[in-house]
Amino acid sequence: MIKYRTSVADAVSDYIDSISKTDIPNNTLSAYKRDLSKFVDFSFSYGIDDISVVSSQAIVSFKEYLADSGLSVSSSSRTLSALRSFFASLVENGVIETNPAKAVHNDKVKTHDTNILSPKEIDLLLNQPDNREPKGMRDRAMLELLYATGIKVSELIDLNVDDVNFQISFINVGSGGKQRYIPLYKLALKSLQSYVANDRKLLVSSPDQKALFVNCNGERMTRQGVWKILKFYASRAGIKSDITPHTIRHSFAAHLLQNGADIHDIQEILGHSDIASTQRYAQFLKEKVKESYIKFHPRA
DSSP, X not given: OOOOOSBHHHHHHHHHHHHHTTTOOHHHHHHXXXXXXXXXXXXXXXXXXXXXXXXXXXXXXXXXXXXXXTOOHHHHHHHHHHHHHHHHHHHHTTSOSSOTTTTOOOOOOOSSOOOOOOHXXXXXXXXXXXXXXXXXXXXXXXXXXXXXXXXXXHHHHHOBGGGEETTTTEEEESOGXXXXXXXXXXXXXXXXXXXXXIIHHHHOSOTTOOBSSBOTTSSBOOHHHHHHHHHHHHHHTTOOSOOOHHXXXXXXXXXXXXXXXXXXXXXXHHXXXXXHHHHHHHHHHHHHHHHHHHHHOTTO
């Protein structure tokens, strides 16, 4: 039996120490150390300390964290496999009851796995919420903010009212040394100003609530709540392609590139630590141009 400590970092250290005493090859052990250290870094960034509170939703967020850091699908899959083994050991040793990583599946490697909406589809989507009611104003502001900044849904729901600077039009995303200051275009700023000044106070459950976006119970919006809202408006707009909050992030980056933005500026806005993660949008656009050439050139 392995005696695990309770913090994420200590539990990972205990696991690595235990498997190092087996006949595991050195290169495999090194890979486990690298992969699980990513989860330790993620947990620290997201304020997760106790290993027993890690949920399947946290593993989903970790999976997105790996993608946004520029990790390939195959490397991400290997990291998730190491995480499943780690949590399986925790279950086996009675530390937790279920493996939160077991239900989070690896992505299949695809040539074209970046779903991007056209500017026309974005306009159609953003115009769906009903501005005559507080919930509609909240949804419009939320969708405008996603497309204005390209932030992840986890970053969106973590925003507080104080993270928006209405005087000089930007939002403050992240915490500590990983903060990013992202500018807002006028329509997004106007939607946020109207929502905060007039509608948010009708939705919050308590005047002490700091969250920028709240659900119908007046509490901080959840990832699932954003997903459902986005799906609802996409369906109402008649958009056929599969849409997630990450679709808006992809579209934001692709549209900036199409309009001549510097790829390093986009990298900074998105918070990519590796330029390779941002370059996939440029590659996607090149492939779209090639597809159009093959489809429409009379001699192709």
